[in-house]
Amino acid sequence: MNLTLHVWRQKNTGSAGRMERYDATDVNPDMSFLEMLDVVNEGLISSGKEPIAFEHDCREGICGSCGFVINGIPHGPHKGTTVCQLHMRHFKDGDELFLEPWRAKAFPVVKDLVVDRGAFDRIIASGGYITARTGSAQDGNNIQIPKGAADSAMDAAACIGCGACVAACPNAAAALFTGAKISHLGLLPQGQAERDRRALGMVAQVNAEMFGTCTNVGECEAVCPKGISIEVIARMNADYLRASWKDRGARKESGE
Amino acid sequence: MKLDSRIPQGPIETAWDNSRFEMKLVNPANKRKFTVIVVGSGLAGASAAASLGEMGYNVKCFCFQDSPRRAHSIAAQGGINAAKNYQNDGDSIYRLFYDTVKGGDFRAREYNVYRLAQNSVKIIDQCVAQGVPFAREYGGLLANRSFGGAQVSRTFYARGQTGQQLLIGAYQALEAQVATGRVTMYPRTEMLDLVVIDGKARGIITRNLVTGQIESHVADAVVLGTGGYGNVFYLSTNAKGSNCTAIWRAYKHGAAFGNPCFTQIHPTCIPVSGDYQSKLTLMSESLRNDGRIWVPKKVGDKRSPSQIPEDERDYYLERRYPSFGNLVPRDVASRAAKAVCDEGRGAGSGETALGVYLDFAESIKRLGRSTIEERYGNLFEMYERIAGEDPYKVPMRIYPAIHYTMGGLWVDYQLMSTIPGLFVAGEANFSDHGANRLGASALMQGLSDGYFVLPYTLGNYLAANKPDSLKTNAPEFAAAMDAVKDRSKQLLSIKGKRTVSSFHRELGKIIWDNCGMARNAEGLRGAISEVRALREEFWKDVNVPGSEGELNQQLENAGRVADFFELGELMCLDALERNESCGGHFREEYQTPDGEAMRDDENYQYVAAWEYKGEGNAPELHKEHLEFAYVHPAQRSYK
Ligand SMILES: Cc1cc2nc3c(=O)[nH]c(=O)nc-3n(C[C@H](O)[C@H](O)[C@H](O)COP(=O)(O)OP(=O)(O)OC[C@H]3O[C@@H](n4cnc5c(N)ncnc54)[C@H](O)[C@@H]3O)c2cc1C
Ligand code: SF4
Numbered sequence: 001m002n003l004t005l006h007v008w009r010q011k012n013t014g015s016a017g018r019m020e021r022y023d024a025t026d027v028n029p030d031m032s033f034l035e036m037l038d039v040v041n042e043g044l045i046s047s048g049k050e051p052i053a054f055e056h057d058c059r060e061g062i063c064g065s066c067g068f069v070i071n072g073i074p075h076g077p078h079k080g081t082t083v084c085q086l087h088m089r090h091f092k093d094g095d096e097l098f099l100e101p102w103r104a105k106a107f108p109v110v111k112d113l114v115v116d117r118g119a120f121d122r123i124i125a126s127g128g129y130i131t132a133r134t135g136s137a138q139d140g141n142n143i144q145i146p147k148g149a150a151d152s153a154m155d156a157a158a159c160i161g162c163g164a165c166v167a168a169c170p171n172a173a174a175a176l177f178t179g180a181k182i183s184h185l186g187l188l189p190q191g192q193a194e195r196d197r198r199a200l201g202m203v204a205q206v207n208a209e210m211f212g213t214c215t216n217v218g219e220c221e222a223v224c225p226k227g228i229s230i231e232v233i234a235r236m237n238a239d240y241l242r243a244s245w246k247d248r249g250a251r252k253e254s255g256e
Numbered sequence: 257m258k259l260d261s262r263i264p265q266g267p268i269e270t271a272w273d274n275s276r277f278e279m280k281l282v283n284p285a286n287k288r289k290f291t292v293i294v295v296g297s298g299l300a301g302a303s304a305a306a307s308l309g310e311m312g313y314n315v316k317c318f319c320f321q322d323s324p325r326r327a328h329s330i331a332a333q334g335g336i337n338a339a340k341n342y343q344n345d346g347d348s349i350y351r352l353f354y355d356t357v358k359g360g361d362f363r364a365r366e367y368n369v370y371r372l373a374q375n376s377v378k379i380i381d382q383c384v385a386q387g388v389p390f391a392r393e394y395g396g397l398l399a400n401r402s403f404g405g406a407q408v409s410r411t412f413y414a415r416g417q418t419g420q421q422l423l424i425g426a427y428q429a430l431e432a433q434v435a436t437g438r439v440t441m442y443p444r445t446e447m448l449d450l451v452v453i454d455g456k457a458r459g460i461i462t463r464n465l466v467t468g469q470i471e472s473h474v475a476d477a478v479v480l481g482t483g484g485y486g487n488v489f490y491l492s493t494n495a496k497g498s499n500c501t502a503i504w505r506a507y508k509h510g511a512a513f514g515n516p517c518f519t520q521i522h523p524t525c526i527p528v529s530g531d532y533q534s535k536l537t538l539m540s541e542s543l544r545n546d547g548r549i550w551v552p553k554k555v556g557d558k559r560s561p562s563q564i565p566e567d568e569r570d571y572y573l574e575r576r577y578p579s580f581g582n583l584v585p586r587d588v589a590s591r592a593a594k595a596v597c598d599e600g601r602g603a604g605s606g607e608t609a610l611g612v613y614l615d616f617a618e619s620i621k622r623l624g625r626s627t628i629e630e631r632y633g634n635l636f637e638m639y640e641r642i643a644g645e646d647p648y649k650v651p652m653r654i655y656p657a658i659h660y661t662m663g664g665l666w667v668d669y670q671l672m673s674t675i676p677g678l679f680v681a682g683e684a685n686f687s688d689h690g691a692n693r694l695g696a697s698a699l700m701q702g703l704s705d706g707y708f709v710l711p712y713t714l715g716n717y718l719a720a721n722k723p724d725s726l727k728t729n730a731p732e733f734a735a736a737m738d739a740v741k742d743r744s745k746q747l748l749s750i751k752g753k754r755t756v757s758s759f760h761r762e763l764g765k766i767i768w769d770n771c772g773m774a775r776n777a778e779g780l781r782g783a784i785s786e787v788r789a790l791r792e793e794f795w796k797d798v799n800v801p802g803s804e805g806e807l808n809q810q811l812e813n814a815g816r817v818a819d820f821f822e823l824g825e826l827m828c829l830d831a832l833e834r835n836e837s838c839g840g841h842f843r844e845e846y847q848t849p850d851g852e853a854m855r856d857d858e859n860y861q862y863v864a865a866w867e868y869k870g871e872g873n874a875p876e877l878h879k880e881h882l883e884f885a886y887v888h889p890a891q892r893s894y895k
């Protein structure tokens with residue numbers, strides 16, 4: 001099949017970008033979307049042009065490196081699928097595709113379809129962990145965890161940190177990502193000691209990173225390749241509220 | 257070069273405890289005066305960096321991805337072994353040790369493997385404490401599954417995403433240290449050279465992948481946890497960015513390379529579908545529990561599988577290995593698949609038909625679709641997503657692919673290479689798996705190295721080396737930076753006609769055909785000269801667009817492929833030198849009359865450690881003889 005691509009080209013963070021048109025010819029339906037772009041790039045290089053920069057690594061849908069917007073939808077039209085796992089058999093001859101990077105103030109464009117998601121790492125550093133100094137742990141079976149709680153924690157822990165949720169959100173909020181981590185750790189008995197600190201720290205960092213405010217639109221859940229449920233946002237809000245109340249009470253008591 | 261493995265004396269059960277006691281300690285107040293560079297943020301690198309940060313060292317950690325959480329450890333599916341014996345099925349540290357030494361076909365160090373088995377128990381505790389959501393039983397206790405090469409159930413898992421969850425645990429611990437300021441993280445930064453001063457590893461040269469800036473970093477010790485080199489084959493189950501550059505640069509500065517030809521081929525991957533193919537995807541080994549593997553009996557039979565009647569099918573594993581059948585170990589299953597395809601009986605209608613059927617029809621009939629769905633639903637979905645066929649109706653097509661590299665930089669018992677101050681952890685070292693790795697043992701090794709070995713052995717090294725005032729303005733750094741810059745300039749100035757990928761693909765095919773599942777002297781000799789010729793052409797005709805001072809993915813890749821050429825040649829040389837078959841290394845000349853691997857313990861019971869002797873000179877082979885005082889070497893049989 002033959003396709004027409006319109007791709008966002010931008011030299012670096014500081015410069016302005018624009019859409020450019022390319023033809024993708026003889027596309028094999030068994031190719032992945034990124035393999036189709038590989039072939040386009042080989043052609044560009046051979047004709048002396050600069051290849052399109054896009055992020056990728058595992059190409060198995062698990063590292064969270066890849067991701068851009070295809071015709072307005074982060075990771076493209078196939079539900080529950082990262083672009084590296086999206087195959088060309090879901091498109092048809094003559095399709096016209098518009099490829100753009102994640103658009104969010106907190107994710108500046110680095111080049112073409114590559115953005116800087118460093119904000120996510122800083123959110124994790126602000127409380128998205130359980131402190132367990134190496135070598136200090138008790139026997140793993142001393143902590144019994146009901147299967148249901150372990151399964152729900154795993155559902156939330158499946159997040160790959162790709163950033164599609166932010167790109168889909170009209171407010172460019174990071175609520176699904178942050179909520180997923182707060183839920184993963186908060187659902188486990190090991191995560192209770194730091195639960196309040198975690199919610200306060202992570203939410204404060206989200207605000208400092210210029211992400212927008214969640215207004216429960218739900219677009220994030222629709223595009224998340226790992227099916228993270230919007231429930232995690234409710235859990236984050238509850239944890240945050242509870243922690244803020246406690247924090248206020250504690251400050252009052254100490255006369256602050 | 258003299259290889260001193262520093263294996264402790266005395267009984268194996270107490271060797272690690274005793275050597276830890278003998279190790280020197282760094283005074284807590286002095287720890288922050290030492291800077292340690294950790295290259296890599298996979299299980300090995302992240303666990304080491306986080307632990308060293310907690311201890312108070314000043315740590316700098318590097319990765320080429322945009323976040324440390326994306327290291328390729330994330331892709332591990334199946335699980336991690338530990339000798340917990342929670343299932344009360346007779347497991348023990350000694351049994352895990354025994355299985356691993358035997359599974360490695362008696363080409364690993366006993367003392368290292370024993371320590372690994374001891375640490376396995378602590379790894380699970382550590383990860384649970386961090387919040388890794390391992391699978392649980394209804395009673396709330398940790399669940400286990402079985403894996404190849406073992407008769408006990410000792411594999412811990414988190415759905416099909418064990419690597420992801422273990423890495424996220426280590427990554428979170430790492431980020432917690434970043435927040436304290438004890439670890440500085442350098443994402444999108446690639447190590448391009450090692451700096452050795454007065455015979456010791458003292459720093460690295462890096463390229464900032466966004467700005468192209470070449471920078472120097474000085475340290476008191478350097479740890480490499482940069483993963484495996486399976487991408488020398490171009491098509492592998494590794495991530496696209498996985499590379500050998502860090503360990504190869506170290507090799508060129510005098511770090512010996514151990515067993516480069518020991519690579520692992522996984523029997524169940526989705527086959528290549530076209531020449532645009534960029535990587536191969538693993539399908540979990542567990543599928544072989546219920547799937548039957550077959551090919552047509554007739555050569556060149558292009559009928560669709562449903563049209564091939566039962567009596568015209570060859571269930572070749574069941575036929576050749578009646579007692580293990582479809583569950584023979586990885587190396588045996590892979591070679592058998594290659595053999596039937598070489599005969600022209602491969603499955604599928606394509607020209608080459610490189611694939612065999614993995615058929616679930618019988619188990620669906622016997623157990624019902626819902627049972628199969630419950631056991632393998634997510635894998636079937638993944639297969640359908642990639643191959644576009646419904647495996648409930650049409651048998652899967654699978655073929656072996658490169659998956660893991662047992663070889664890597666040679667290290668002693670303390671994980672130090674032949675360059676003092678240079679430590680190597682995880683898949684990047686050659687240590688614990690011998691000639692074949694058992695499933696679910698790589699994750700265990702990476703975390704054992706990072707959480708429970710390096711924190712002691714690195715301290716032991718640093719305690720004997722006072723912090724000094726070395727800075728990056730030392731002339732050695734400037735010289736190394738110039739060399740790195742020159743190399744990039746050279747790559748960019750060739751402006752030839754062929755793309756980097758086209759060279760990589762061709763290199764991969766040479767290595768796969770001659771140094772893959774089966775090897776022979778003639779093929780290996782031919783491959784060495786082919787690789788040399790192709791490498792020469794690369795440096796004359798490669799086309800690397802763009803410039804140095806920007807994000808330039810083609811330039812990154814060109815540098816990596818240039819190193820793969822050199823490593824590929826060393827792999828072939830090592831395979832040629834080892835005149836025996838063992839584990840994943842199958843030399844066609846050394847097999848039993850019925851086609852099984854034939855080891856030669858008298859002459860090859862050693863680790864091959866290669867020393868670089870300068871461009872244009874042959875590398876020198878050093879041998880570390882292996883002793884087996886506990887597990888007696890025997891022939892593996894699966895008939
Ligand atoms: C698909 C797949 C499934 C697997 N499943 C299992 C399993 O179920 N059980 C099991 O035990 N094992 C499994 N393995 C093997 C196991 O996952 C790996 O061996 C292990 O995770 C390697 O960890 P590592 O820390 O050594 O390296 P990696 O996780 O590969 O990390 C390498 C790190 O080094 C960095 N790096 C590399 N080069 C440079 C450079 N030049 N400069 C800067 N940084 C650099 C990278 O950015 C990265 O952070 C699997 C492997 C694959 C590919
Ligand atoms: S919540 Fe989903 S969309 Fe958002 S970063 Fe995680 S995996 Fe990606």
Ligand code: FES
Nearest residue numbers: 057059064066084
């Ligand atoms: S490249 Fe890893 S998720 Fe797509």
